[in-house]
Amino acid sequence: MSLDPVPALLSRATELLATHFASLPAYDSPVDTAAIEQVLEATAGRLGDNYPYFHPLYAGQMLKAPHPVARAAYALAMTVNPNNHARDGGRASSEMEIEAVRAIAAMFGWTKFLGHLTSSGTIANLEALWVADQCAPGRRIVGSRQAHYTHQRISGVLKIDYTGVVADNHGRMSMEALEAELRKGNVGTVVVTLGTTALAAVDPLDEVLALQRKYNFRVHVDAAYGGYFRLIPEALDEPARRAYAVIDRADSIVVDPHKHGLQPYGCGCVLFRDPAVGRFYKHDSPYTYFTSTRLHLGEISLECSRAGAAAVALWATQRLLPLTQGGEFARGLMSGRRAALELDRRLRQDDHVQALTAGAPDLDIVVWKQRAETPERASQLAQDVFDACATRDLHLALVQLPSSWFGPSGDVKNRAKTGMVTCLRSVLMKPEHEAWLDRIWERLTASW
Ligand SMILES: *Cc1c(COP(=O)(O)O)cnc(C)c1O
Numbered sequence: 001m002s003l004d005p006v007p008a009l010l011s012r013a014t015e016l017l018a019t020h021f022a023s024l025p026a027y028d029s030p031v032d033t034a035a036i037e038q039v040l041e042a043t044a045g046r047l048g049d050n051y052p053y054f055h056p057l058y059a060g061q062m063l064k065a066p067h068p069v070a071r072a073a074y075a076l077a078m079t080v081n082p083n084n085h086a087r088d089g090g091r092a093s094s095e096m097e098i099e100a101v102r103a104i105a106a107m108f109g110w111t112k113f114l115g116h117l118t119s120s121g122t123i124a125n126l127e128a129l130w131v132a133d134q135c136a137p138g139r140r141i142v143g144s145r146q147a148h149y150t151h152q153r154i155s156g157v158l159k160i161d162y163t164g165v166v167a168d169n170h171g172r173m174s175m176e177a178l179e180a181e182l183r184k185g186n187v188g189t190v191v192v193t194l195g196t197t198a199l200a201a202v203d204p205l206d207e208v209l210a211l212q213r214k215y216n217f218r219v220h221v222d223a224a225y226g227g228y229f230r231l232i233p234e235a236l237d238e239p240a241r242r243a244y245a246v247i248d249r250a251d252s253i254v255v256d257p258h259k260h261g262l263q264p265y266g267c268g269c270v271l272f273r274d275p276a277v278g279r280f281y282k283h284d285s286p287y288t289y290f291t292s293t294r295l296h297l298g299e300i301s302l303e304c305s306r307a308g309a310a311a312v313a314l315w316a317t318q319r320l321l322p323l324t325q326g327g328e329f330a331r332g333l334m335s336g337r338r339a340a341l342e343l344d345r346r347l348r349q350d351d352h353v354q355a356l357t358a359g360a361p362d363l364d365i366v367v368w369k370q371r372a373e374t375p376e377r378a379s380q381l382a383q384d385v386f387d388a389c390a391t392r393d394l395h396l397a398l399v400q401l402p403s404s405w406f407g408p409s410g411d412v413k414n415r416a417k418t419g420m421v422t423c424l425r426s427v428l429m430k431p432e433h434e435a436w437l438d439r440i441w442e443r444l445t446a447s448w
Pocket residue numbers: 120121122123125148150193195196197222223224225256259268
């Protein structure tokens with residue numbers, strides 16, 4: 001590992017923060033540093049049992065280390081441990097959350113909106129689907145089968161009917177299948193995913209909005225993974241660019257700063273275009289809201305206690321790396337995108353594998369199938385390559401996908417019978433992946 005800059009950065013800021021409370025009388029809080037040091041040694045010992053998520057050779061799941069500024073700001077906030085449920089528990093951090101969320105909404109083209117952070121994308125989606133149901137109770141939700149699995153589960157929790165429609169061979173929601181469902185009637189909300197979890201496929205939001213005129217439903221955009229790609233339209237292919245261009249016409253949007261936003265876990269975000277949906281959250285809390293008549297975040301969110309530190313870390317990160325087109329943050333997304341396109345290009349020229357027939361990836365996740373006589377054999381080979389790469393410190397992921405998405409091959413006759421095949425999947429979400437692509441490729445090709 002390279003030298004960690006966080007401890008030094010943090011110590012100066014911690015001293016500065018302490019000066020704000022210097023007028024308080026000193027108090028004793030005995031700390032046995034020797035004992036803590038020992039426990040921390042044991043802790044480090046335990047944490048070593050992890051894949052190296054922070055390293056460019058980790059190119060498996062949607063995982064990366066938070067930015068140093070986020071880690072430092074989060075740790076700094078731990079001195080006070082604010083709770084963003086109410087201004088009573090997190091005065092400064094509530095204000096920082098409002099500012100940070102405003103910047104995220106501005107990225108989507110919204111200045112008038114209602115929104116807040118959540119502890120995850122799942123909770124953010126839960127709020128969006130709950131609000132959707134409050135707006136038009138008893139109507140169905142439709143998403144793609146490639147939408148995140150939690151939509152169906154959340155719908156179950158909320159007791160809303162959920163239908164998953166097929167995706168095309170690019171992993172995007174099929175508009176024919178969606179329209180067939182809309183024709184059946186009673187669809188209240190369509191979940192449109194910009195950046196699916198398996199493939200980072202971008203559903204055609206523009207086409208869904210065209211259907212909305214005819215069938216009248218709410219549009220919820222799940223951009224938990226892909227939301228930030230709104231900042232780099234020039235780096236996207238036409239279909240994805242068209243989808244991102246109209247994201248401001250969604251009724252609600254979810255984005256996860258803890259996925260592509262360089263944040264520690266515990267940071268999702270939900271936004272509503274119509275601020276009036278705040279009425280659904282109305283509740284009395286006799287014990288929490290008393291020091292301020294201004295809005296408390298707990299008055300517009302389903303969760304009660306929430307990490308103020310998550311807002312502090314996000315605010316600090318956005319201050320260092322503003323969410324602007326052409327800025328450093330956007331350039332980081334662009335490098336990962338270029339790495340994905342380059343990996344996909346190389347895979348298409350290699351006889352050992354088959355890339356998605358439909359074309360290049362929409363964002364920065366690449367999937368491929370090992371070429372083999374049968375899907376069973378291809379699945380086994382994927383597992384073998386996955387294991388062999390790991391012995392070379394290259395960490396990939398596996399995913400089950402319909403075989404038919406990967407072009408004609410010796411397994412055509414078995415396709416109907418088996419359907420799914422295990423594929424390799426690589427999430428190239430770190431800016432460093434681009435510079436490391438040759439080293440990734442070397443290890444990959446040595447493994448088949
Ligand atoms: C990760 C993800 C989620 C779930 O978010 P969590 O923060 O893991 O709860 C939802 N939708 C999509 C598209 C995702 O990629």
